[in-house]
Amino acid sequence: MTRLDELLAYEVVEGLTEGQFTAEDYVTTILKRIEKVEPKVHSFITLDTDGALSSAKIIDKKLKEKEAIGQLAGVIVGIKDNISTQGIRTTCASKILENYVPTYDATVIKSLKESGAILLGKLNLDEFGMGSTTEYSRYQPTRNPWNLDCVPGGSSGGSGAAVAAGECTIALGSDTGGSIRCPSSFCSVIGLKPTYGRVSRYGLISYANSLEQIGPICRSVRDLVIMLNIISGKDTFDNTSMPSNPISIPKRLNKLNVGIIKELITGSDQEVTKSVYFASEKFKEIGCPCEEVSIKNLHYALPSYYTLASAEASSNLARYDNLRYGFDYSIGEYKWDTYFSNVRENFGEEVKRRILIGSYVLSSGYYGKYYLKARRLRSLLRLELLELFKKYDLLIGPTMPILPFKFGEKIDDPIKMYLVDINTVIANLAGIPAISLPIGFSNGLPIGLQLMAAPFGEQKLIDASYELEKIINIPRRPNSI
Numbered sequence: 001m002t003r004l005d006e007l008l009a010y011e012v013v014e015g016l017t018e019g020q021f022t023a024e025d026y027v028t029t030i031l032k033r034i035e036k037v038e039p040k041v042h043s044f045i046t047l048d049t050d051g052a053l054s055s056a057k058i059i060d061k062k063l064k065e066k067e068a069i070g071q072l073a074g075v076i077v078g079i080k081d082n083i084s085t086q087g088i089r090t091t092c093a094s095k096i097l098e099n100y101v102p103t104y105d106a107t108v109i110k111s112l113k114e115s116g117a118i119l120l121g122k123l124n125l126d127e128f129g130m131g132s133t134t135e136y137s138r139y140q141p142t143r144n145p146w147n148l149d150c151v152p153g154g155s156s157g158g159s160g161a162a163v164a165a166g167e168c169t170i171a172l173g174s175d176t177g178g179s180i181r182c183p184s185s186f187c188s189v190i191g192l193k194p195t196y197g198r199v200s201r202y203g204l205i206s207y208a209n210s211l212e213q214i215g216p217i218c219r220s221v222r223d224l225v226i227m228l229n230i231i232s233g234k235d236t237f238d239n240t241s242m243p244s245n246p247i248s249i250p251k252r253l254n255k256l257n258v259g260i261i262k263e264l265i266t267g268s269d270q271e272v273t274k275s276v277y278f279a280s281e282k283f284k285e286i287g288c289p290c291e292e293v294s295i296k297n298l299h300y301a302l303p304s305y306y307t308l309a310s311a312e313a314s315s316n317l318a319r320y321d322n323l324r325y326g327f328d329y330s331i332g333e334y335k336w337d338t339y340f341s342n343v344r345e346n347f348g349e350e351v352k353r354r355i356l357i358g359s360y361v362l363s364s365g366y367y368g369k370y371y372l373k374a375r376r377l378r379s380l381l382r383l384e385l386l387e388l389f390k391k392y393d394l395l396i397g398p399t400m401p402i403l404p405f406k407f408g409e410k411i412d413d414p415i416k417m418y419l420v421d422i423n424t425v426i427a428n429l430a431g432i433p434a435i436s437l438p439i440g441f442s443n444g445l446p447i448g449l450q451l452m453a454a455p456f457g458e459q460k461l462i463d464a465s466y467e468l469e470k471i472i473n474i475p476r477r478p479n480s481i
């Protein structure tokens, strides 16, 4: 029998309902797995072991008494630590929120709890979601389970690594410019950034509101569909959220026209390019014609993204001023002249860089030159993509232009770090859905394929991913840990 920590989410639910094992057995197995691998991988910032065990007991009792259980009953879910969880501290991997315990659940957390999911803990990220490696976490970096010397990607690196390493069965991440897809690609798991508005952002601690979405990270397309349907929907607490049709696992695949984005191929490492061509062959095998396509305005994506994301970050982070959020000082400790420098010490270098860039591009005299221009370029790119989606059902390319790299390789040069997001920011700027699917390895390091579709075209992403997953056989668990 498959080990309990290797089961997919839907297999856990099946096993529990059929009485093959109890929720307590399964939770205990995952906790043992965590004990073994966490000292090497460091996926978690906070673990709620007691909470998980008592939730398991509740599920077991319900099963025994033949009460109805939810779609994810008993399944262990890990949560990125920028999503608010009532009673469990939510740090955003920042020192400034080290002791912050939310008094309410994010809407996605409420939905997961209603589905019976067991929340095991909070997963590591780059501080406030700013970064692509988890090296900017103010706690400690997460390591890639496939090669502990390499980064797991970011900013949802804890989520990607924990799912790959079997420390949780599924996870939630957030994606502002690639933060779900980058770690999914680097850790060989599946991650989806939904269409802007499909999933409520209420309770997601804001980095750049106009770009970000919460989304699932899983080891199978089937699990991803279950999770996506649970967290999707209109929420009165988030006015940018919208109703959407539920997604289903396809019975058979209808022909989809696929465009391979030329610019993303030529800009990538050779091993990565090879894998994308391999995937395009597989597309042909499942009856989907592929041809190369060019996106004229693609070179505007990265500068536009970093201008807008920093602008929004600078305004969002203004609340961490020690008045509204921050540290409690007793009267004796409070000193007016060190008040603001204390705030500064509690932000990491990258976060401070974004605040400075953001304030600059929003300041009078530069607003039109940078911020407004970036917004116009964003619209231009979106319009071009929407035009392309009239002809193509899917646009594909590598999720990441390079393989997972070693720690420290890019941390001293912010531009080098920003450049790795070149393929992923497109979907956030355009508000369209995008998925990263494992398609191969080079030297033991994972490679992911990115598929993008028109707004609310998640069903097409799932249709294609489900078929590809069946014919591209990717090992699911690293042997090294």
Ligand code: GLN
Pocket: 129, 130, 131, 132, 154, 155, 174, 175, 176, 177, 178, 179, 180, 207, 309, 421
């Ligand atoms: N790496 C990108 C950034 O630093 C994207 C991060 C994210 O999606 N949260 O902004």
